[in-house]
Amino acid sequence: MAVITYIEALRQALAEEMARDDRVFLLGEDIGVYGGAFKVTEGLLDRFGPDRVIDSPLSETAIVGAAVGAAYMGMRPVVEMQFIDFIACTFDMLTNFAAKSRYRSGVGVPLVVRGPCGGGVSGGPFHSANPEASFLNTPGLKIVEPATAYDAKGLLKAAIRDEDPVLFFEHKYLYRRVKDEVPDEDYIVPLGQAAVRREGRDASIITFGAMVQRALDAATELARGGIEVEVLDLRTLAPLDREALLTSVAKTGRVLVVHEAPRTGGIGGELAAIVAEDGFEFLDAPVKRLASLDTPVPYSPPLEQAFMPGAAKIAAAVRELVEY
Amino acid sequence: MAVITYIEALRQALAEEMARDDRVFLLGEDIGVYGGAFKVTEGLLDRFGPDRVIDSPLSETAIVGAAVGAAYMGMRPVVEMQFIDFIACTFDMLTNFAAKSRYRSGVGVPLVVRGPCGGGVSGGPFHSANPEASFLNTPGLKIVEPATAYDAKGLLKAAIRDEDPVLFFEHKYLYRRVKDEVPDEDYIVPLGQAAVRREGRDASIITFGAMVQRALDAATELARGGIEVEVLDLRTLAPLDREALLTSVAKTGRVLVVHEAPRTGGIGGELAAIVAEDGFEFLDAPVKRLASLDTPVPYSPPLEQAFMPGAAKIAAAVRELVEY
């Protein structure tokens, strides 16, 4: 076991999968010579050569489209979006060509589109996106967002081995801030399985990505006041681990959904709806959602802080829930 | 008062707004000489000339982008997507340029992007989309979908007069199938206000677009069995009329959300979440969602029928809800 950063975990996942399977190759802007804007792919060009680490023109539709075509031919492309915000430029190719292919024609499209998402680093309105909700209503796509280095590696490997198109959101706030233990041997974290990060009986926080740590911080704080919250890290956003979600609800009867994208139309709606439909009998209080404000992501630190959920806001929301 | 079709109502709205305000102009593929793939803009080229009814190249990003630029300069562009599915090709321009402009720079972008949405006519996976959920998590956008001719006209006029970007989804199934009375004088239907289409005490169906009629059909059927359902037509999907929603929930205590897009990640999540959070005390049963299946929209009639909610499925869902 070695302790590595989230970003190192991602790099290892790519390198190991490329070594394991020569159908895996990388495509993206500045991922080769430069090693990627965040250096996720650093060293991979030297190791695997320019045929498998392809520096592309500035063309999101072309690179995702090319990945679709390569996947048709049996390859396993992994595409980098320099920031995940740019996935908007290839929304059509992903939702229409990649996502619907298997259903329409029986041809699966095993590809991964990965890139840095999320805020908290003053990236402003175009470098801070959490776009999961915009893709959640497109059957055929899978969506993943790891919160730990262990998961970053294990989920990325699982995503690359998956037979379907996977959107892999790496929270840039975690790249160098999160470090944890990762096995030396090959492992994957299967898609579709949530993880209980902290056990509790009084309420459940359902979250993922960079919000997991904030939720855990809130939980620590709440524990001082005698409130024991369970923290569920979804890890995969599509398909959702309904069972884990409902198990936690059954246990605590109180649910707070937390995410970093704006509240309205966010994935919190889907989560709350599942609870309200299938966990209704367990509920002792309204299902609460805590998310970012319904605005674009503001750039200036005081604004961004006001915009996003943090540990204090999470703790306050849990208190309200418990006092209901 | 005249009885006109939904499509005629849209045409009248465009013509009247163009006559009223010479900042209003139309941009789209085949909207001029041909009058649009569905003939919504028929006759408008002759009446307003090629400077105000512009046949564009096959370029969704260019036409929405040009609309943004024209809006910056004080115009009121109305863009047609030949099918709303093609809005995917301009997702970036809408969500990043149009939606965020006012917040970032104080410059509002009054534009309308309108086009035929929805299924039920064997349009297949690329001509049947209901893309509201993909845009719902983008603050700055408004989303509208009329269910009647009266609303089609009044909402489109309101959308054109609105100071912000509005996505206007016209359900193609309704174009020539729906007919109702429309005043002779100028009127608008304000954005953001839902309408109770049928009063009831036993349960509320929350829906919009082509599902309104199916819900009403189900209600008629249920009334025979003594179940009185309320049918709420949202009309505007962003911003949502929370008050109307919660008022209905308070009255009936039982909620069925119905929409035509696939279930997972659909707008039903947001609606159910609002109810589960703010209407929790009124609830006598789980919040139910009925939507299309989690697949692309299949083309063949038996498949599409199995895919979509219809009156029978709605009635069955209400019965379950009432029997809870």
Add this chain to the structure above:
Amino acid sequence: MLNQPTLLELYYYARLTRDVEERLAILYRTNHVVGGLYRSLGQEGESVASALALGPSDIIAPLIRNLGSLLARGVRPRDVFAQYMARGLSPSRGRDLNLHFSHVPPAAAEEPTIIGPISMLGDLIPVLAGAVLAARMQQRALVALTYIGDGGTSTGAFHEGMNFAAVQHLPLIVIAEDNKFAYSTPLAQQMAIDRIDQRAEAYGVAHEMVDGNDMVAVYEATKRAVDRGRDGQGPTLLGVDTMRMRGHAEHDDMRYVPKAMLHEWAARDPIARLRSRLAESGVATPAELDDIDRQTKVFAETEASEALAQPMPDPADVTRDVYAGMTPFPGRRVELLRSPFREHGTAVHDP
């Protein structure tokens, strides 16, 4: 000049294409077709001729008007009829329409790969670039052929895909079909250039313009592009000058098309032209050509009947195959006729 079998093949598939479409038009009028019918009347030549210039395993991706390309690559008319009638055993199993279906054989199969289009025009260009990029990685000496309408060249996807193929020096051949209209939009409202192949200048891509209704010219030009691609000389944009002789779809009354234009182009019909050429040059006698005409008609008819006998899809199948884990349809691969003209051409039509 091409050899006799190739010339006859060109003629055979062009005729077959027209006959299949004529049969589809009847099925459309009798409400058997579900949705719209998109014809290639007057343009069959360029589809057929370009597709026939490919090698046996080369990749092809048609648009919805390139029926001729598919037939020439061995797709059975039955499957096309079934697609248009939304039948349960159609290649897409009733999930998608007209020519929206794919065929991806194992690498060893020596069969063409077919990548079906989606409706979003332009998207095929980057996808095909990726397909042939993959083939190069796999050390398979394949070229890819796809099509784009005059309208389609205005999309961002076209641009990004062409540029990507150029930078990567990929053996991608794109036939840009100037058929004078994109739905109702004439070329001059689509682009401010006269020759569609000039789009290629932005990419440093080889290009030429050919008479799209001269099947031999299209065949030869495509062949040159194939050879260039196979030879490592990168992509080609091949403009073809042709005319869409029907509306965008069958419901379209074409009021925006000047009648004179239709008259002018009727005289340039690609099939009639090839026929005279074959007859005049002595490649085939009129009787032999008539014989082919009969064969294709019979073949189209038999195939239509077979499709008509197929059931509609079972609604219980609606949720299959969204993700890999779900029950897939067994035997979903499209069965290609190896060389339908030679193998089946006689077997099927000469009972």
Add this chain to the structure above:
Amino acid sequence: MLNQPTLLELYYYARLTRDVEERLAILYRTNHVVGGLYRSLGQEGESVASALALGPSDIIAPLIRNLGSLLARGVRPRDVFAQYMARGLSPSRGRDLNLHFSHVPPAAAEEPTIIGPISMLGDLIPVLAGAVLAARMQQRALVALTYIGDGGTSTGAFHEGMNFAAVQHLPLIVIAEDNKFAYSTPLAQQMAIDRIDQRAEAYGVAHEMVDGNDMVAVYEATKRAVDRGRDGQGPTLLGVDTMRMRGHAEHDDMRYVPKAMLHEWAARDPIARLRSRLAESGVATPAELDDIDRQTKVFAETEASEALAQPMPDPADVTRDVYAGMTPFPGRRVELLRSPFREHGTAVHDP
């Protein structure tokens, strides 16, 4: 040859641009800049020269490296400093970064319209096409000028926007900046053509290539394009040959740039070149030019101080202005200096 005031204006703004950036670099190193700093070192000339070729009300849309264009149009350095430091009174009120801000004066104001970029490269092209389409509808004889990097020309939005402008025959001038890299990607991996202006061939758009570090040449070429546009002759793509002399942003170590290239281009610095030219041709004495150098430095410094004194945004303002109904910021318009060089150049820097 241009007249003396114009030549001095070119020099003044190029110097001011460099000084403002040098000051920004200090603010960056001292952690006053929030996020990245994107410099135009070595390219200031083309931004300034092209912007100065516009008429008073013409529309301009910079990218993040076109600081010079904004300063030349009258934007106050203070506002740029405030943007980079995410201050509450910056033009975007701390909501957006660097040069991402707009200024849309009433039509009667005789002031330039500034349309700020968003990060998604290429998007400005169709937006500017629409702006000038609107102006034409409004019978305002305006042209629009915007910029695109070598990287940016590979986007679909660029293609769609250029083609739209061409078909609509709009007076849109696009400066395509070949500065040799897009982040780390060299031109040859971005496009398979040598001259960036060749992109225009796909659209039937007039184009030429100029030495981007020759400010007079850029000014004159832009002027020609402006005249053509104003004259109803449609869009122009003006390629400028230049070099990004810093990393993509300040954090970038540029390991991918050959040292020799930097040496070569250092000798072609646009400001040094203009200075020699002015001195040699007797337009200004070295002492007069030194005087301008002093002025711009002082101006940059004063403006930076003013920005530094500004508060950070009030978190309570975070939800304003998402939709029209919400409380907007009062007085949000950017205040432009009418002709900062003449009006303020002396007033401000010659205390």
